[in-house]
Amino acid sequence: MYGDECRDLLRELAELESKKAGLHLKLYLLESSARNESIRLMGKVGLCELREQMSGGKGKARELREKSLVFFRKYVRS
Template identity: 45%
Template sequence: MTRSGESSYVYKKGGNRGGDSPKKREDSEDEGENWGSGDRFSKDLSFAGESRGEIEYEEECLDLLRELMLAASEEASLHLRLVNLLNEARNETIRLSGMIAMLAFFEDKREIAKLRREIEPFFQKYVDA
């Protein structure tokens, strides 16, 4: 026996022609049980002979993926809608500031200053940003 608990084999010159000894077969079977067992992987990934639980698991994963795709699609739709609303607000703010500038020629200057003070926060928020 070696330090690791495995038996050491001495081979004859020219190899082991007489076949495996019973002792050697027992040792190789023990080694197979230790590290070749099915405990290494939690799930067999082969598709042949899938159990009912594996099929249900895959169907549940597919359902969750569908929900994720729908949520991602809805998020993209809402994002596009938000961008469109932001562009619309920006355009309306620019249009209003243009109307205020046009009124400067025809109306009282004090009223124009009041309108400019009211529109300035919107202009900074939607146009300057």
């Protein structure tokens, strides 16, 4: 009786551990994607700043940079 319960619990723990590993992988992939997109965003913001400087724009690129830096710091510099 107790042996069956122990086997059932071990099987359940193994299944939970497998699900946990799958979730860790998904989280890693999501964080990698967020990192890559943050880098791409900063590159595009840099281009916006350059275009703005060349055209004598009004500083909207600076606002974009400030908002983008939140994500850059979170996903790239962490």
